[in-house]
Amino acid sequence: MSFGGPQWPQQPQDPYQQDPYRQDPYQQGAYQQNQPYTADTPDWSALAEASEKRTRRRRLLLAGGAVLATGLVGTMIAMAIVSTNTKDDDGANLADTTSGAPELPTDTAKPQPSFSSVAPPPPPNPMDFISSAQKDKAPLSAESLFPGKKLTMGDRVYAKGATASTTNCAAAAEDGLGAVLDKHGCTRVIRATYERDGVAITVGVALFDTKAAALKAKDDARGGVTPLAGSGVNGFCQAQTVCLRRANAIGRYAYFTQAGFTSGKKVTKSDEAVFKTSDDLGTFAFNQIYARGRTQASAAATAPATGGQ
Numbered sequence: 001m002s003f004g005g006p007q008w009p010q011q012p013q014d015p016y017q018q019d020p021y022r023q024d025p026y027q028q029g030a031y032q033q034n035q036p037y038t039a040d041t042p043d044w045s046a047l048a049e050a051s052e053k054r055t056r057r058r059r060l061l062l063a064g065g066a067v068l069a070t071g072l073v074g075t076m077i078a079m080a081i082v083s084t085n086t087k088d089d090d091g092a093n094l095a096d097t098t099s100g101a102p103e104l105p106t107d108t109a110k111p112q113p114s115f116s117s118v119a120p121p122p123p124p125n126p127m128d129f130i131s132s133a134q135k136d137k138a139p140l141s142a143e144s145l146f147p148g149k150k151l152t153m154g155d156r157v158y159a160k161g162a163t164a165s166t167t168n169c170a171a172a173a174e175d176g177l178g179a180v181l182d183k184h185g186c187t188r189v190i191r192a193t194y195e196r197d198g199v200a201i202t203v204g205v206a207l208f209d210t211k212a213a214a215l216k217a218k219d220d221a222r223g224g225v226t227p228l229a230g231s232g233v234n235g236f237c238q239a240q241t242v243c244l245r246r247a248n249a250i251g252r253y254a255y256f257t258q259a260g261f262t263s264g265k266k267v268t269k270s271d272e273a274v275f276k277t278s279d280d281l282g283t284f285a286f287n288q289i290y291a292r293g294r295t296q297a298s299a300a301a302t303a304p305a306t307g308g309q
Helices: 042-087 127-132 176-182 210-221 272-302
Strands: 151-153 156-165 188-196 199-208 242-250 252-259
Touching: 127 272, 151 272, 156 272, 188 272, 199 242, 199 272, 210 242, 210 252, 242 272, 252 272
Parallel strands: none
Antiparallel strands: 151 156, 156 188, 188 199, 199 252, 242 252
């Protein structure tokens, strides 16, 4: 396809190739002239002039030699004077040129770089802080775990309802989950409810002393966390209504969700809105718990620089 002009740069043209009928002037005889005929007889005047030039050159060479001899005599006299002035010098002040290369100074103005042979310790692992009650010392409340008045996940906005916190773990669970929590040493349950477009969900986060205890509570889970109504969210998942219950764990925390319709409608496998709500709030709970570990790990990493312990 042409774009209105030559596609590539053109090579320069030879001016003698543009006109095939033009000839190179250097191939013609225009610059060849006839030279006059000369005989082979010697030129006596030229020979005489050459002899006179040789005589003048010989005189100049003799004069130059006299000047050079005079300069040499002066140089010898000057050297003799220098030698006389230093006759008492035994050579102690002369530089020693027989030694090796000069030694470099051992003390320099600039500090020399130093490298530690000890590798720096690895950064703290956030999971170490949220896996044991002995290290997980950051303040914890319903507001710090579930902050704000709403939750945004992608293009979905959930309004936050009521929150609660209790050390009576069994009181925050139903249908057998309370007994499981007590069995594995639950010390606290924090709950929060969210609602969007007629779908409500309660998230319950249960605390244990160890990661192993939380994992066992998750594996043995049955029943669910008790739905928490109020603060603008009507009751849901009551009586014989079918709701979506899920359980998971991270570190020393086990978390449970129960989601359903505020209208009392039963949840079926085709209700994508309920499953999506459960996914969003389960992800949010996981991220909030892990954020506690990351915050405490960062504080521990900077503690030596600030004089902390």
